[in-house]
Amino acid sequence: MNSFKKTMLILLIMTTNFAISQENIWSLQNCIDKALENNIEIKIRQLEIKRVQKSRNSVWNQLLPTVTFNGNQSYTFGSTIDPGTNARVSSNIQFDNFFLNANMNLIDFSAFANAEKNKIEIEKAKVQKEVIENEYKLQLLESYYQALFTQELLKIQKEQFKNAQFNLDRIAKEVEIGSKPKSDLYDIQLSSAQEDKRILETQQLYEIQKKQLFQLMNVTDVLTADVVLISTSSKITAEVSEANANPKIKFAILNYESSLKDLKISRAENLPTLSTFYNISSFYFRPLNQPNAVVESFNNQLNVNKNQQVGIQLSVPVFNGFRNNKKNIAAKITSEKNKLVIIQEQQKIDNQIVLENQNQSNYFALQNKFETTLSFAKASFATTQAKFSSGKIEAIVYSTVKNQVLTAEYEVLKNKFQLDFINLKIHFLRN
Secondary structure: OOHHHHHHHHHHHHHHHHHHHHOOEEEEEHHHHHHHOOOOHHHHHHHHHHHHHOOOOHHHHOOOOOOEEEEEEEOOEEEOOOOHHHEEEEEEEEEEEEEEEEEEEEEEEHHHHHHHHHHHHHHHHHHHHHHHHHHHHHHHHHHHHHHHHHHHHHHHHHHHHHHHHHHHHHHHHHHHHOOOOOOHHHHHHHHHHHHHHHHHHHHHHHHHHHHHHHOOEEEEEEHHHHHHHHEHHHHHHHOOOOOOOOHHHHHHHHHHHHHHHHHHHHHHOOEEEEEEEEEEEEEEEEOOOOOOOOOOOOOHHHHOOOOEEEEEEEOOOOOOOOOHHHHHHHHHHHHHHHHHHHHHHHHHHHHHHHHHHHHHHHOOOHHHHHHHHHHHHHHHHHHHHHHHHHHOOOOOHHHHHHHHHHHHHHHHHHHHHHHHHHHHHHHHHHH
């Protein structure tokens, strides 16, 4: 039973450690997801989308009738018209007037154009959010891979340092028994100290880069010292490749379409408008300072004096001082300008993709060179290690060859990550 408990305890500890280590592993996709969740600018854009959606008026909403009620009370002193007899009298009169008016446009071309423009404005707000997200992802991509480069360099340096420590201990023992001169110990100590210093510098740079990455993500509750970055570029590429065109292009197209609707709205001001209306009104009057005057009650007067009117009105613009013509010309110029912006944005992205494709080709060409150099460096180091162990070469020569291996390993690794980075960057630019 004790053995069973020990086994369960060990399994529990291993599971806990595995869970903790899993929490500290961050892939590029994890960083992007967390960053998009925390970014304040993106949250602002989401609220802007909701605002535009709520402020949108459909065609039918714009054509709904407007109903207004007006009431006024006035006092007339001196010679005036008696509303009851329409005769001029010399008296003071209280006059209350009430109007209920309903008006509805049956045909209004500007309402149709405005409704179309409102739909485009909603799409523009969505795409503007996509533009910010895409630029933000590119920043994250660069920051992530900078930290990833340094992390892998640090691993190589630490692995090389183990070899340096082994040789340092061995040389120290050989010097102690007199089989090696002290100069070899000094040389290997200097080389080891320099490697230790480089490791510390790389470690410090790595911690700064991780902090910058998590600050960019607006994540403050993660201990960056325990964070481990991993490369999962193939998954990201597969997800991104199915997306639509670059949002900057989409935004430029929508901006052009919106300017066409502005031109349509401006031209609609020169078109006729057909509307219908309905009015109902009544009034109440009472002579002042005439105690013997006979006046109908308030309700009776409102009922007797009631008047209704219904009709259709056609409004045709005839002359507006050429103001609409100037607006039409300006709107047309704006649409032409926005059309050129589409071409301009496409050219910018195409040019950038061409450069990144060239970089990608360069990195592919260099990969074989770096791998060949690394194989030669490892072979040279193996023979150098044997010569150094047998005392045929000095420690300074051994350190130089070992540094060449370190450089070659890092160049191979960095070039591989550069290929991943460029591949992802091209996908983000295209999609």
